[in-house]
Amino acid sequence: MTPVPDEEARQDGGYGRTVFRPEAAGEGTRIDFGALAYDDITMARLRALGAGPGWSCLDVGAGTGTVSRRLLDETGVTSVLAVDRDVRFLTERPGLDVLEADATAPDFGPGRFRLVHARFVLMHLPERDRMIAALAELVAPGGVLVLSDAVDLTSGGTPDTPYSAVMRAMWQGLRATIGTDVSWVPSYPQRLRGAGLVPVAAEIHVPPLVPGSPISRFWADTWERSRAAMLATGLVDDADIDRAIRYLDSDECAALSAGMLTAWGWKPEDTSP
Numbered sequence: 001m002t003p004v005p006d007e008e009a010r011q012d013g014g015y016g017r018t019v020f021r022p023e024a025a026g027e028g029t030r031i032d033f034g035a036l037a038y039d040d041i042t043m044a045r046l047r048a049l050g051a052g053p054g055w056s057c058l059d060v061g062a063g064t065g066t067v068s069r070r071l072l073d074e075t076g077v078t079s080v081l082a083v084d085r086d087v088r089f090l091t092e093r094p095g096l097d098v099l100e101a102d103a104t105a106p107d108f109g110p111g112r113f114r115l116v117h118a119r120f121v122l123m124h125l126p127e128r129d130r131m132i133a134a135l136a137e138l139v140a141p142g143g144v145l146v147l148s149d150a151v152d153l154t155s156g157g158t159p160d161t162p163y164s165a166v167m168r169a170m171w172q173g174l175r176a177t178i179g180t181d182v183s184w185v186p187s188y189p190q191r192l193r194g195a196g197l198v199p200v201a202a203e204i205h206v207p208p209l210v211p212g213s214p215i216s217r218f219w220a221d222t223w224e225r226s227r228a229a230m231l232a233t234g235l236v237d238d239a240d241i242d243r244a245i246r247y248l249d250s251d252e253c254a255a256l257s258a259g260m261l262t263a264w265g266w267k268p269e270d271t272s273p
Contacts, residue, residue: 019178019226022086028064030221031089034120035066036214038260041205042119042148043070045262049144051075055114058138060103061121064089068096077115103131111140111267119148119260124180129191136195141270145197148262149185151204163209163255166223166244169236173229188263197265206259209248215257216248 020027046067051057055077059068062082071077072095082090083099090098101107103121116138122128132147139145152171154164174180192200207215223230223241230236247253 019174019229020222022088024225026221027225028089030218030225031063032066033214033218033221035064037207037218038119038148038205039066039070041260042067042117042262043074045203045264046071046115046117046146047075049115049146049264051077051115054078056112056140057081057115057117058083058108058113060116060118060135061085062087062090062098065091065096065098067117067119069093071115072096081113108138110137111143113138114140114143115146116143117146120150122147123149123182123185124178126179128184129194132191133195136192136197136265136267139197139267141267143267144264145192145195145267146262146264147188147192148260149188150182151185151259151261152182153206153256153259158256159254161253161255162240162244162247163219163253166230166236166241167219167258169230169233169240170223170226172233172235173226173231176232177229182258185261188261189265192263192265195265197267200263200265202261202263204259204261207257209253209255209257211249211251211253216253219257220245220248 051071053076057071057077057080059080059082062068062084065082068080068082071080079095081097081099083101083103084090085102087098087100092098116135118135122131125131136145154167158164171182189200189202209216223245227241230241
């Protein structure tokens with residue numbers, strides 16, 4: 001059965017409207033499971049890049065605000081602007097401002113932020129090169145753009161497991177329904193360089209799939225919310241999805257989670273007179 005995409009959702013990035021709706025019960029908890037799996041890695045990278053006092057930061061697609069708050073609490077940055085299409089999970093506090101806005105059309109002046117950060121955002125959006133260029137424009141001279149997105153590790157010679165079968169269906173189903181596409185994520189360093197950022201670098205983190213871990217609970221919840229899109233691919237049925245959820249919570253689980261690729265690039269210092 002061929003999935004019939006919601007064309008409007010696919011064209012403007014349907015995340016949060018057709019699958020992962022923020023008003024759905026438990027969506028904030030699902031996002032926080034992902035944060036528990038990846039926040040420490042994200043924060044270690046941002047600290048290594050020098051985030052600290054005097055820095056103004058933009059957190060695009062801030063979700064429940066875990067990175068925004070940790071930037072303030074752990075690095076002492078001067079200010080963070082947390083932006084999301086839906087801000088119900090975000091709360092303002094001293095140093096942390098919240099803005100409800102579409103990330104595809106940021107209405108900011110150029111060169112405003114020392115750090116611009118977006119995690120698990122661009123993979124759900126069309127016109128990615130335009131988005132990278134727009135975000136790079138917001139970086140102040142001497143500042144840094146940091147992008148993180150998922151990389152699929154279930155292709156090629158990956159052994160067939162209940163997990164890998166359902167993950168392949170998930171990626172195909174989300175691409176057909178809301179336009180999610182992770183195939184281009186490994187090209188981030190080249191795309192950052194193409195946006196005029198130098199030097200650039202990247203790294204990958206793959207959290208372990210162990211029973212009860214935050215990443216295992218994140219994937220189980222994500223599959224439940226994207227079940228209809230996965231079934232529409234014809235690659236799996238309900239029994240396959242249920243089997244994969246049980247597999248994640250068993251000692252038999254022997255699979256690689258999707259990884260998180262983080263790439264960063266620096267805006268050259270302004271050398272004009």
